[in-house]
Amino acid sequence: MAQVSGRQVFAERTAVLLITIVMLLPVVWLITTAYKPSNQIFSIPPRLDFQPTLDQFRNIFGYFDVVSLLRSSVAISAGTTVLSLLLGVPCGYALARSRSRYATGFAYFFLAIRMVPAIASLIPFYLMMRDIGLLGSWWAVVIINTMLNCAFVTWMMFSYFRALPRDMEEAALTDGCTQLGAFFKVAVPAARSGIIACVLFCVMFSWNDFLYPMFLTTLDSKPLSVALLTAYGTKDITWGSLGALAHFSTIPIVLMALFLNRYFVQGATNGVQ
Amino acid sequence: MAQISFRNVFKSYEGGHTAVRDLNLDIADGEFMVLVGPSGCGKTTALRMIAGLEDISGGELLINGERANDLAPRDRNIAMVFQSYALYPHLSVADNIGFGLKVRGMSRDEITAKVKKTAELLELTDYLERKPAKLSGGQRQRVAMGRALVRSPNAFLMDEPLSNLDARLRGQMRAEIAKLQRMSAVTTVYVTHDQVEAMTMGHRVAVMNKGALQQLDTPRNLYDHPVNLFVASFIGSPPINFFEGMVGQVDGAPVVKLGSFTLPLGAFAARAATYHDRKVIVGIRPEALKLTEATEGMGIIAARTAFVEDLGATLLVQLDVDAANLVQASVAEEEDDLKAIRPRMRAMIDGVLAIAPGDVLSFAVDPAAIHLFDADTGMAL
Numbered sequence: 161m162a163q164v165s166g167r168q169v170f171a172e173r174t175a176v177l178l179i180t181i182v183m184l185l186p187v188v189w190l191i192t193t194a195y196k197p198s199n200q201i202f203s204i205p206p207r208l209d210f211q212p213t214l215d216q217f218r219n220i221f222g223y224f225d226v227v228s229l230l231r232s233s234v235a236i237s238a239g240t241t242v243l244s245l246l247l248g249v250p251c252g253y254a255l256a257r258s259r260s261r262y263a264t265g266f267a268y269f270f271l272a273i274r275m276v277p278a279i280a281s282l283i284p285f286y287l288m289m290r291d292i293g294l295l296g297s298w299w300a301v302v303i304i305n306t307m308l309n310c311a312f313v314t315w316m317m318f319s320y321f322r323a324l325p326r327d328m329e330e331a332a333l334t335d336g337c338t339q340l341g342a343f344f345k346v347a348v349p350a351a352r353s354g355i356i357a358c359v360l361f362c363v364m365f366s367w368n369d370f371l372y373p374m375f376l377t378t379l380d381s382k383p384l385s386v387a388l389l390t391a392y393g394t395k396d397i398t399w400g401s402l403g404a405l406a407h408f409s410t411i412p413i414v415l416m417a418l419f420l421n422r423y424f425v426q427g428a429t430n431g432v433q
Numbered sequence: 434m435a436q437i438s439f440r441n442v443f444k445s446y447e448g449g450h451t452a453v454r455d456l457n458l459d460i461a462d463g464e465f466m467v468l469v470g471p472s473g474c475g476k477t478t479a480l481r482m483i484a485g486l487e488d489i490s491g492g493e494l495l496i497n498g499e500r501a502n503d504l505a506p507r508d509r510n511i512a513m514v515f516q517s518y519a520l521y522p523h524l525s526v527a528d529n530i531g532f533g534l535k536v537r538g539m540s541r542d543e544i545t546a547k548v549k550k551t552a553e554l555l556e557l558t559d560y561l562e563r564k565p566a567k568l569s570g571g572q573r574q575r576v577a578m579g580r581a582l583v584r585s586p587n588a589f590l591m592d593e594p595l596s597n598l599d600a601r602l603r604g605q606m607r608a609e610i611a612k613l614q615r616m617s618a619v620t621t622v623y624v625t626h627d628q629v630e631a632m633t634m635g636h637r638v639a640v641m642n643k644g645a646l647q648q649l650d651t652p653r654n655l656y657d658h659p660v661n662l663f664v665a666s667f668i669g670s671p672p673i674n675f676f677e678g679m680v681g682q683v684d685g686a687p688v689v690k691l692g693s694f695t696l697p698l699g700a701f702a703a704r705a706a707t708y709h710d711r712k713v714i715v716g717i718r719p720e721a722l723k724l725t726e727a728t729e730g731m732g733i734i735a736a737r738t739a740f741v742e743d744l745g746a747t748l749l750v751q752l753d754v755d756a757a758n759l760v761q762a763s764v765a766e767e768e769d770d771l772k773a774i775r776p777r778m779r780a781m782i783d784g785v786l787a788i789a790p791g792d793v794l795s796f797a798v799d800p801a802a803i804h805l806f807d808a809d810t811g812m813a814l
Contacts, residue, residue, distance in 0.1 A: 327519035330486050333506040334513045334590075335533035335580070345536070349523040 190410070193403030201399050216404035223401060224387060230408060232298060233367055233383035239302035241362040244309040249355060251310070252317025253347060257326070267318040273311035278371045286375060300376040301383075305366045312365075313358045320354035321347060356423035364413055384409045434462045435497050435511075435587035435620050437483055442492035444478050444644075452478040454644040456492070463618045465611070467635030469625055470667070475644040476624045480590050483622060484513050496587070512581035513590040516597065518573045520565040520580075527552070527561040530579040537584075551583040554613075571602045582613065588620040595630065607633060628668055632656070640664050662811040665716045665804055671749055671779045673804070674722075675760040678715040680708040680805075683731070689715055689805065692757030694734050699800030704814045708805075713814065714760055716804035719749070722780040722796040732800070736778055738792045746784045751777040752794065 193201055195212040220226060251270075255263045281304070289300040328350060332342035348355070370385045377386065388405055437460040444453040453475040460466045468476040481487040482494060485506035494501045501509060512533070520529050528535075530551055531544040539547075552558045555575045565573055574594060581589055594610070595603045611634045614621045625631055631638045632652040640647045640655065640663070648660045659665035665673050678689040680698075687698045687705050696715070698705050705713075717734075727733055736752035759776035780796060788794070805814040 325517055325519065327515045327517045328521060330484075330506075331513065331515060331519040331580070332521075332532070332536075333486065334484050334509075334511060335584075336507045336536040338505075338507065341536065345532075346521055350521070352523065 187410075190403055190406050193399055194407060195403075196400065198398055198400050201403075216398075216400040220401050220404050224391070224405065226405070226408060228380070229382070229384045229387050232373075232377070232381055233385070233409070235298045236301045236305070236369075236373065236383055237363045237366045239298060240305040240309055240366040241359055243302065243306040244313045244362050245355065245358060247306070248310040248313025248358065249317050249348070249351075250343070251314040252319075253321050253343060255314065255318045256321035256324075257329075263318075267315050270311040270318075271315040274308055274315075276308075278308075282371065282375060285372075289376060295376060296378040296381060298377070298381050301366075301369070301373045304372050304376070305369060309362045309365055312361065316358055316361070317351065317354060320351050324350055353423040356420055360416060360420055360423070363416060367409070367413055434618070436460065436462045436495075437588060437620065437622070438493075438495040438498075439479070439482075440493040440495065442479075442482065442494060443490045444475070444482060444487060445490045451644055453482070456644075456646055458639055458646060458649065460620060460622060463620055465614050465621045465623065465634060465636045467623045467625060467631045467638045468641060469628060469631035469638055470641035470647075472626060473643075474641040476626075476639075476641050477592055479641070480513075480592055480622055480624045483509075483588070484511055484590050485509050486513075510584075510587045511590060512584050512586040512588075514577045514581050514592065514594045516593040518565075518577040518594075518597075520573060520576055522565055525562050525564060526557060526568070526576050526579075529565065529576055530557075530583050533580065533584045547583050548579075551579045554582070555579050570598055571606070574598060574606060578610070578613070582617070585617075586619065588622065589614070591621065591623045593625055593627075594623075596625075596627070610634065628670060632668070640667060642667070658813070659716075659804065660813050662714060662716075662806050665806070665813075669718055671719050671781070673716045673718045674778045675806075676715045676717070676754075677758040677760055677808070678713050678805075680705050680711055680713055682709070688731075689713065689803070691715060691734070692754075694757055696732050696734075696798050696803060697800050698803065698805075705805060708807075708814065712808040714806040714808050714811070716806065717798055718802065719779040719781045721799060721802035722778075722782075723799070724780075724782055724786070725795050725797040727797070728793075728795050732798050733795055734778075734798060735793060735795045738788055738790050738794060739777055740790050741788050743784065747781050748784055748786060748788060750780045750782060750788055750794070752780060754778050 189206070192206075192208065192210075194216050195214070196210050197213055197215075200207060200210050252267070255267050285304050286295070289295040289303075294300045294303070324347065328346050329342040332346040333339070337345060367383075368385060370389060373383050373386045374390070377383070382390075384405070388402060388409060391405070392399075392402060439456045439458040442453060442456040443451065445451040456475075456479060458466075458479075468479060470476050478487055482489050483496075485501070485504055485508075489502045496504075496509060521532060524532065527548050531548045534544045534547060548561070549558070552561055555578060557572065557575055557579060560568060560572060560576075565576065568576065574597070577594065581591075591610070595606050598606060607630055610623075623630070623634060631640075632655075635652065637649060638652055638655055639649045642663050648655060648664045650658075655664060655668045659668060662675070666675070676691040678691045678696075680687065680689050682688065683695060687709075688695050689698055689705070690696075722734070725733065728735060734754070734757070736754040739751045739753050742749040742751075754777075759778060761776045780794070782788070806812060807814060
């Protein structure tokens, strides 16, 4: 291996540090906003030597039904994730093991579905949900998010299963498994890190999704992401309260990412040539 | 235990490629059958057809006399060892070995007992709780063997199981597998491209090329009596030397002329009679060339040393033969590469001799060690 000079290491670390600071600044801003007294939120230059207060957290429970918002966010994310995986994982496997020369084309076609601008599908989908009476329910958001995420999961699992040697499943077949048994007992456990990465992506996409729940849910079924952005300017809601509310919207994702970080990177880079 | 038979079996793929053509092969109960050939010769496809992992395009596969073409792999009770070992990465060694038993619904106690016994046999007892990723290549190979052994299947199928091991370990495992097979007396089909494995392990060896069976025989017979040029060139290391020759007579005795050299045809005399004045290919194995003092005469080949490879006990000498035409011994996949290289005669001689490039050496050829092939068909005379 080539020798790495001390200067090079220093330059690399400085670059990493700078990038980290740039990435973390908005987060620090968001967090500090929640603990700053109202009059210091917009002080220029921004100050970090303020007297922290929990007033904003007390306020938001008065302004928002935080439990209901959280419940909606969880229901939409969990529903989307479960459905996307139930459909996407077998679909990705089937494509990966298909002998058809069109399999790869199909997989990329699925990825393209994820690239359709959300706004383009919103209106027809809105009308469909209205006609079948699901408009305003969690289901409306779960279904459209599943459509998009399942396509993404299919593509990601396709890449993942393609990278898994077929031998293992064939060994399972000769060991006495059925094709389905080989899938569940061997292929799925072997692709565990890919599946966990998919879970993370799905949860992130649907937890942070704003556009669809904004138009497809009602006051009772709206999730945190919608409440956050629509609250400002109504009642007596300040940036401080939004900062506090934003804690609930970011912390679960950050925690998940922290705990599952290694699967995330492994899964996201595996099989992607 | 099982008897396995191929009856006119074909395997062709979409696009017209035929991997196996008209294969007829009977594997006896308890036999260790080796399928050998260069890559792409159809040996692995044939093995996978026995396992049920590959559809059969034509013909019949019989297991114990019954048609098995459409049986699912799980219904054949056949265990397979893969080239990649195909261990389940998420399961411990014990669970890997016991997987097939668990799938077949055996009780936990029985599984534990069987896994333990198999692990002892393969010296894996200390590693039972480890995951495959934490094992060495040799240990993984043994786990793959254990997974096959534990089930007491009708037959073992092994697809180049030693090709990922280093040379020393390969030699050791070669003997080990042969011993295990003799001990269990389970019908075994072993695929390899390594002719040392083919020669040392099997009761019989099926040599395949381009999807077709070339010769099915004992290792000894393959070496001594190859039926065609392909088998002669594939079996034997270093490979056999081929010369262009012309059958003739000297003083009434049949001989074969290689350029300016003349070799007597002892045992071939009767068969060679019909080839009088016709071109043949003469095969002489490197180990059949014996150094001699005589520089010319009947049964002598003289050549100039091009280079010498010292193998320790022996010297592998490559020689330029100007007075006769050498024919390249080609083996399918290497054909193009070999055409570019000038053919040289190879001889194995005693390692203690001092031979240097440029030396002219004379070799005596034992008439019994000569192989003759029809120049047009490539078949042995």
